[in-house]
Amino acid sequence: MHHETCVLMFSGNEIAEKIDPSTADKFGDWTKIKPHGESSSSSDNNTPQDLNEYRMVVFGLPSSGVSSTANTIVGEKLFQEGVTFDGTTKKCQMESRTRFNYVLKVVDTPGFVFDKKMRTAEELFPGLKKSIMLFPPGPHIVLVVLPLDRTNEDLHDMIHCLKCFENLSRHVVVILTKIDKIEKDRAGWKQEIFESENLSELLEFCGKRVVFFDNTSNSEQQVKELLDVVIKVVERNMSECFNTDYFSKKTNKKLELVLQDHEKNRKSVYERIQNFVNWK
Incomplete structure (x- = not known):
């Protein structure tokens, strides 16, 4: 499968790009930014019917700031935020707002929970399936939210399962959050992210389409930068939308293999621990 041109976009005016010259003509230049209009309100002369509509589902691990990110995108506190052990969002919620002369429809979803008892895409990803029902024929974009301080096995399990959806990767944009927590020089850590082994699988999966968010900030620039990437995608x-066709028997067969491999690996780790304990 071919991947899109590599680009990192930052909240603020700084844009860092990493483009392979041999693929630039093939994939186009993700850093050519389209001009945006001023932020629009419900009193604008343009009605939503006159504007381009972009449908996005926001998705991630529990307590990853998915709802906060959805609020940043719509520009209002419409989705319940908070940090709890099992995540705040329990069901899907869709909100629509007009911003920057675009109609933005956003669905907030419960966090992904890897459960070996679940065997189908519908069971593992009920939020993604529900989002299709909330704004048919489905979302243009799947936004995968990940805090910069959370790269662990849960992330790898989630990516392995998402990869079972054929062609889903071309709808995916990653939002890395909590950039306000980073104390390093920005020019240094942006390169670290490209080189990070923990993030390599995620970056490959999304074609290195990554936007950085500070959900504590009211800056509109980061949302404009996200929309620049969304429009290109x-x-x-x-x-074309992410639709019910993606929840196919082929997807379920791939998921079953992932679950089987996960169970084998889990048993292998348990056996190694037991052997070590017995040796001691």
Whole structure:
């Protein structure tokens, strides 16, 4: 599968790009930014019917700031935020707002929980399936939210399962949050992210389409930068949506293999621990 041109976008005016010259013509230049209009309100002369609509589902691990990110995108506190042991969001919620002369429809979803008892895509990803029902024919974009301080086995399990959806990766944009917690020089850590082994699988999966968010900030620039990437992806996909066809028997068969491998690996780790304990 071919991946999109590599680009990192930061909240603020700084944009860092990492483009392979041999693929630039093939994939286009993700750093060519389209001009945005001023932020629009419900009193604008343009009605939502006159504007381009972008449908996005926000997804991630529990307590990863998915709801906070959804609020940042719509520009209002419409989704319940908070940090709890099992995540705050319990069901899908869809909100629609007009911003920057675009109609933005956003679905907030419960966090991904890897459960070996679940055997189908519908069971493992009920939020993604529900989002299709909330704004048919489905989302243009799947936004995967990940805090910069959370790269662990849960992330790898989630990516392994998402990869079972054929062609889903071309709808994915990653939002890395909690950049306000980073004390390093920005020019240094942006390169570390490209080189990080913990993030390599995620970056490959999303074609290195990554936007950085500070959900404690009211800056509109980071949302404009996200929309620049979203527009490029939607145009490249010719407005094709993530729809119910993705929840196929082929997807379920791939998921079953992932679950089997996970169970084998878990048993292998347990056996190594037991052997060590017995040796002691």
